[in-house]
Structure formats: structure tokens, C-alpha cells
Amino acid sequence: MREQPVPLSPGALARQGVDRALLDAVIALVLEAGHLIAAEVVRPGGPRGAGDKAEIDGEVEVMLRQGLTKLLLCDFVGEETGVRLTGHRYCWVVDPNDGTRDFLQGHLGSAISVGLLRECVPVLGVVYAPLTAHGADCIAWAEGMPHLLRNGALVAPNVAAGGLAEGAQVFVSLAARTRPTQNAELCAPATFYPMPSIAYRFARVAAGDGVAAVSLYAVSTHDVVAGHALLRAGAGGLWNEQGQALGYATPAAFNQPVRFCFGGAESTCRELLARPWQVVLVDGA
Known part of the structure; x- marks a missing residue:
């Protein structure tokens, strides 16, 4: 049984960057949620759902919302359970299973994405892919830490x-x-590596596995806040197809319109976004 963490006050968080105890508690909660997703894969009949909707997504987000708001009671933006915005300086931003469509089709690599904004700046991120070709992978960071944590x-x-x-x-x-x-x-002289979750793509770039991650789909804040926090840890960032740096006008909305999204080093992302990505949109790549 996981021990119940003691809630941390926003005042303490502001004084210390983001308390490492909070990050550890979030990681424990996300790992626990990952067991639910892993169990869903092997259930008789396979995962429940169709298209972009899986029943496990809502179940995981309910668990995460309850646990996260016990750790820090603040605003919340979730893909499945909705938005609660009161003007609090902190806000949890959650995607319980980024890459649902691929998950339901049997592909490995969907990920739980939990980010924390402080006054619309990503200050904590945990991205956990419970099922990949190389095993479970959890990448995490909180402001004030000099390095990422990977597993x-x-x-x-x-x-x-x-x-x-x-x-x-x-x-x-x-x-x-x-x-x-x-x-x-489009990616030359580098090679392209396909994978389901945009959150996990950003996390792997932050961890040094790749030099950039690309999304040609419309993204929402719950897709990217956690990965954005991880990229910040290594002096990386996010840009749209116009080369505008992405930030958050509110916890639920970007400060710039986003059609394509590029994450990684600024020089690499600018080189990529100048290329004609429209040529692959016939098949929605």
C-alpha cells in the first residue's frame, strides 16, 4: 500500500523551487496509474474503447486527479475529467494516456503525462510509458533539480x-x-523514428535519446505541459510552425496558435520547421 503523502503548501513550493518530495509523490502516483494501463492491455478481449476513446483513460484520470489534488490543492486541466480554473497560481495539467488511438490498436508507447504549471510556467513534469519495446520508462523533473530523473x-x-x-x-x-x-x-541527415505519444516523444528528447520531436496534429496543453517541463531542464523548448515559442496564456490555452509543434533545441527545431512538412499530411503523418 502506497503511503499517503502530506500535502505541500504553495508557499513552500515557491520558496524552494518545487519540493523534491512533491516530485517523488507524483512519480509514485503515476507509476501506480501505470499498473492500470498495463493491466488493461492484457484484459480478456483487449482494451475497452474505440477510436480516440478508451475507458481506462477516464479511470486513470479520476485516480490521478484525486491523488494530485491531495498533494497540492490547486487548479486542474484534464483531458477526460475537465477543467477547474479559479486563478490559483498552480495548476495540474494531465493526459492520462497520451496516444490512445495507437494504444487501442495494440501499439506500445502510450504515456501518462502529468505537468504542473506555476503562473503558466511548466515547473514539474512526469511522463511515464508503462509499456514500450524496452520496458517501462519514467522520465521526471521539477524546477530546482539540476538533472532529470529517469527510472x-x-x-x-x-x-x-x-x-x-x-x-x-x-x-x-x-x-x-x-x-x-x-x-x-524531412529529417535528414538525422533519421526519423515513429512512436505514438507526443508527450513521450518530448520526454525522450529531454532525456537525450533524440534531437527533436515533431507533431503535425493539433495539440492541447494536456499533451505537452509535462514534456515542456522536461525540455526546460535541458535548455530546450517548444515552437509552433511559425517559429513562435510556445507558452501558456492560461493553463488551458496556448499563447500562440499551434498547428505543428516542434520540441528540442531551438536551432534544431527552427531548421526542421523551415522544411515542407505539408507533403506528408495526405496520410496524416
């Missing part, structure tokens, strides 16, 4: 040092597999 170990990649070079990887959606030639050209 409990400190890692210190420099996102800003990444560039498009042979051997480097650019993470794109699974739909990119339908147009491999075009995606290879």
Missing part, C-alpha cells in the same frame, strides 16, 4: 547541444510509417 537514476543531457546529424533521431508519429521516403528527407 530513478539521474541523467544530465544537454538538449540545446543536439543537432541534425547522421545517427541522430527525430521522433515523429506512428503515421509517418506510411510515407517513409518523405519523412526521411
